[in-house]
Amino acid sequence: KxxxxxxxxxxxxxxxxxxxxxxxxxxxxxxxxxxxxxxxxxxxxxxxxxxxxxxxFAGGGDLLNLLGRQDNLVLTEEETRFYMAEIILAVNDLHKFGYTHRDIKPQNILIDNDGHIKLADFGSCIKLNNDGLVNSRVPVGTSDYISPEVLQAQEGKTQYGAECDWWSVGILMYELLQGDPPFYSDFTATTYAQIMNSDVTRDLIEKYFKLIKLCDREKRIGLNGVEEIQNHPFFNGIDWNNIRSIKPPFLPQLKSPEDTQYFEEYEN
Structure with a gap:
């Protein structure tokens, strides 16, 4: 095996x-x-x-690899709905265990042999305190997906909790639908400035705005529980309790147990 x-x-x-x-x-x-x-x-x-x-081993690669194989580098609304629903359940499980991930991005969403997702790379996780917040002034995460409160925490200006993951989930959903993260730049400093100074989701279709809403943590969907996200009209029709019985949009066609065709090869 x-x-x-x-x-x-x-x-x-x-x-x-x-x-x-x-x-x-x-x-x-x-x-x-x-x-x-x-x-x-x-x-x-x-x-x-x-x-x-x-x-x-998750033989289907990761979500970034899946995006890269699409002709226009985006997923359909139906495909996005499926993957986002599973990601939301995965992130919520982590929160229920008392941790926040802090580095949710396409590379950390694996696709298993059956086409369902696995949340991976917990090296940036931190345990939540009893009040639901964390003690950290380290700007952990990946620049395009990091939340404003995580950036502010390094200056001691604020604390944050699990809601920083919902920001990253919103960024990820935007990317699946639009092709690039909303604050992408060739320069990290520019990306951070845009994150801190903008709550606009640019040309995002209006019906997604409230779901992806990139805003202060106090106004963010998901702050008061995962049900806020699950009840959004975008997810109408999703059977949250039986989603793993739904046929996924992409089923890996593995030729053997050793097949790594859905992964990029890197040299040390």
Whole structure:
């Protein structure tokens, strides 16, 4: 049987003071047995140089790879509805376990052999306090998807909680429908400035606006519970309790258990 293995260099972790990130990732992966939306952790081990996570293999690649195979680099409304519904359930599971992800993006949405999603890469996760907030001044995340409150937290101007993930989910939905994240720029500083100074979803179709609404955390859909998102008209007809029985838009055509055609190959 084929598995996926994540390798983490010990020296790099210590130099970058990222041991706490490793510990959080391991803790979340241990919860995978309680959620269908996370890759199952089979085992973890170490040698003199590296730490290793051995997980189930998702043969369908990731959402970014799927987007890249589309002629116009976007998904249809029906395809977007399916993937967003599953992503919402996955993110909500993580929140119920008491964590926020902080790095939701297409690369971290895997597609399993059956065409359903798995939320991956928990290296940026952080445990929520009893008040639902986190103690962090580190601007964790990927520039195009990071929320304004996470950026502000590094200056001690605000705190944030799980709602930062709903911002990223909104960015992701925009990208699936439009082809690019709404604040994309070739320069990170420009992207951050646009995130901090804009609550406009540009030319987004009006019927999606309230769902993707990129705004202050106090006004954000999902702040008062996942039901706010699930009840949006965009998701009418979704059977939230049985979504894994729905035929997915894309079913991986794997030629063998070792088939990695849906993944990009990288050289070390």
């Amino acid at each position: 084929i598995y996926a293995m994540k390798t983490l260099n010990k020296l790099y972790i210590l130099r970058c003071k990222e041991l706490s990130f490793y510990m959080q990732e391991r803790n979340v992966l241990k919860l995978s047995e309680h959620s269908t939306w996370f890759p199952k952790l089979l085992t973890s081990f170490q040698d003199s140089q590296n730490l290793y996570f051995v997980m189930e």
